[in-house]
Amino acid sequence: MAGLATALGSGAMTNSIHEISGAKTILAIGTNTTQAHPVLALQVKKAARNGANLIVANPKEIDLCRHATIHIQQRPGTDVPLLMGMIRTIIDEGLADQNFIKERCEDFDQFKASLQDFDLDHVSEITTVPKELIVEAARLYATSGPAAILYCMGITQHCHGTDNVWAISNLALITGNLGKPSAGVNPLRGQNNVQGSCDMGALPDVYPGYQKVHLPENQQKFEKAWGAKLSTEPGLTHSEIFDDAYHGKIKSLYLIGENPVLSEANANHAIEAMEKLEFLVVQDIFLTETAAMADVVLPAASFAEKNGTFSNTERRIQRIRQAIAPVGETKPDWQIVCAIAKKMGASGFEFSSPEEIMQEIASVTPSYGGISYDRIESVGIQWPCPNQDHPGTPILHTEKFGTPSGKAKLIPLSFRDAAELPDDDYPLMLTTDRSLFHYHTGSMTRRVDGLEQLDSEELLKINPQDARELGLEDQEMVKISSRRGETTVKTKLTGICPPGLVSMTFHFAESPTNVLTNAALDPVAKIPETKVCAVRVEKIVA
């Protein structure tokens, strides 16, 4: 989010889902689209079927490769050199969109200077991708437009995730692939309402609509709207919250619908942090591994039991509707928050329906200014939608970018390797992945019998060559360890992972992958590096 907002002025997907099938070239990097976003992947496959070039850049031979024109298997953590190598080829061969660069971008000269370090021989060496393949991909992307880039956690979950995102925006900018149909830079949001929770200001540094908390004018605006004193000091991020809890600075934590015991990178640290809290409140629909640690557990209604809106990855604000009464004594989350606020004597929480809350949201959030339940009754609207007459915005940046200058920033980059690389003690690289059949920490999907039947246990995907060297068989229970922790898991021998790389999901409490992963943080976006860490796989000796 942070990266893209700096470059383009907005962190969201620039184009719409249905446009993807109209692209002439698609670069899918760090996204296992058919597994993580299956219905969006239909668009990608449709484009490929209609003759579009599909470039898949992924260390693993993911399912999407079956439809690909080119599959680039870069070494994990080398997305920046790969993309900068492509950019350098495009500029050297005169394929860049000079007009677009001149009219709509800034800092081109500085940016161009940083390409110095990315000559193709060097890039090919670091990424382990043959030079010809990089050149071919660069030419396809630059000459066969409109070209769309799709990316997901494979790009952002690195300690250099922000650099990765900038490399992507640089590539799209120098070829003019922004602000037009079927092009763009398209981050695919993992969970159903990631976009919405960001839009609503569930972030430490911004109010709803990405209005910075440190700016006094925003503070005043919200103090007036909410009738309360507000702080201009940005708050702590997710990982910092656990650090401060660990050090006893945070006493009370109110945790809603999250399961950090399984999802947090370096989960052991998160667990110890929560044990040190004086008071932990967890609000969820199930007694998750995290809820079991709480002092008070509040039972929430599920999405089928309440009204409200979700904002999907293409910024479309859509209505969810109550289908059944809340189960047992559960309450919708908004009612619970109102009850706590009222109990504490606060005013400003006298809402009788989500529709009323949306009216307040629209009044303080410029990009949601024109949203009302009436307008999105049958079809959702894509933000920015500043007023009641605005039709919404399917494509961002058509006229100008959302940056202060209105121009997009080309950002000079240099290569930094992953925070933790394989060595003699931990010779393999672990990356995390998702299964088509499960969702996040599995608290919902693992309670659906059929999904559990189709995919019931964690499997460590490992190349047969690595397995042979370690004397491991298919379906063998093994021990996997990193510098942070260890767990046991069954093997699955597969060519999907190249030699040296192993892969696990994080859906299964029985094999908690995140005790292994690295909490090294990206300095800007503060996303832990769960995509790569060094591990050792061993036979379990009875």
Next chain:
Amino acid sequence: MSEVTITIDGLEIKAREGTTVLQAAQENGLYIPNLCNHPDLDPAGLCRVCVVKMDDWKIAISCKLPVKDGMVISTEDPEVQQIRKNTVELLVANHPMTCLTCERDSTCELQKVAHYVGIKPDDIKRYRRSVRSIPMDTSNPFFDMDHSKCILCGICVRTCDELQNINAINYAQRGVASLISTLGNKPIAESRCESCGECVVRCPVAALSPKNTMEPMRQVKSICTYCGVGCGVMLGVRGDQIVSVEGDYDNPVNQGSLCVKGRYGYKFINHPERLKTPLVRKNGELVEATWDEALDQIEAKFSKHKGEKFAALASARITNEDNYLIQKFTRAVMGTNNIDHCARL
């Protein structure tokens, strides 16, 4: 797109150029019996039920016949009637007649066609009935494949190919032994099938049918709760339970399509392990409590820990309205910007 005029059974209709006679008829509200055609798929011309006579001389299958200006079509020419009847009789003769207990009774396309064509019990007596006795494939947890009911229309095969690009199923063998099967004839659960159920919703008969066949009493338009694509769903409600999920065809995001989680992943909603009351820790154990007890404890602690001693983690799974209030509460009531959620992960 330019328009042409064609005549069907004496009625002049307008048709878009590039469409087929069957499409043109459907768009004008005229029924021409058909089985292997599906609006989402390329026409296959397999079942021959959609035969018509063109310009008074040529027999053609309307699902593959492009419209031409001035074309004259008859759907009730005696020759057409005869061909159509023979085709449908053969299908009916080979079909297990278990209509009354079949979940597709009244929504079955074969029933509809047989009824329209007017098949009588005597008509099929002259055929040697040969209902196929291949065992059902019940390996998939969400749907079954009953080969005895399959009319080999190929809609499932084309769905899996043209729309899903997965190609998990295809025709195996030719002629009378022909059947829909996976690569290497493996049970469907062991194939490449991703259990999206798109073939199941398009099957014109009950050959592919969901294991859960409980009809909802009403449907509620909503959005899938799983991933950021945000597909539109129709939640099927019966009593106080969610019993089915269908794709919302009016939603521009998915236009009716769903993946396995969206279509079949709803059982968690009414799962017995759902939390139903607040819990508070007493002597180290979490025990059931009233809302008042829980709120009292929260108020006591939160009031002491305002400001930097407090943090909230909201969620990417709950609504905008929920998230808005949680950050408002954290900022305005607790006096801190220590609010984040797991989008970073």
